[in-house]
Amino acid sequence: MKTKTKIFKxxxxxxxxxxxxxxxxxxxxLWYxxxxxxxxxGTSERHLVQKSRLPGTADKLAAEIRQHGIRVFDSYKSTRPTAATEAARPAPATRPGLPQQRQPVASRRAPAP
Structure with missing residues (x-):
């Protein structure tokens, strides 16, 4: 198995x-x-952005950087929310994914207890 690492600053x-x-x-x-x-x-923490099994992915990225320059980096910015954006986001009003509970309705046929 052979591993190569390329760093684009x-x-x-x-x-x-x-x-x-x-x-x-x-x-x-056999596989790639x-x-x-x-x-x-300034940090050693890294976030996975993309995985690919297509051979030559690093060469394709290097060619895009040579052609478009620094604008290529804009598409790879991390979209993970930071602590500041999470604090500024309002809390959701309802809890998604849970079924809405129906309120009991008085029936005309039966008298209300």
Missing amino acids: GLTFDILVEEAEATDGQGGR LARIYVRER
Whole structure:
């Protein structure tokens, strides 16, 4: 098994591409996996953004960076909410996923107790 790591440096975060592949004795590819991570500058914490089994994912990303420059990084920004955005978000009024309870209605046929 062979593993390669490529690091693309941005202004506020880096993009890490880890490629792993295994080959048989004759050089044929058995499997390939590429994982793309976003790492904030100054931390070692990284967030998985994308996984791919298509060979050449890192080369494709490098070509996009050469062609479009820093704008490529905008599509890989982490969309995870931060503590500040979670605190600013209002609490939901209802709990989604739970069935609504029906209120009892007085029937005309039977007298109310």
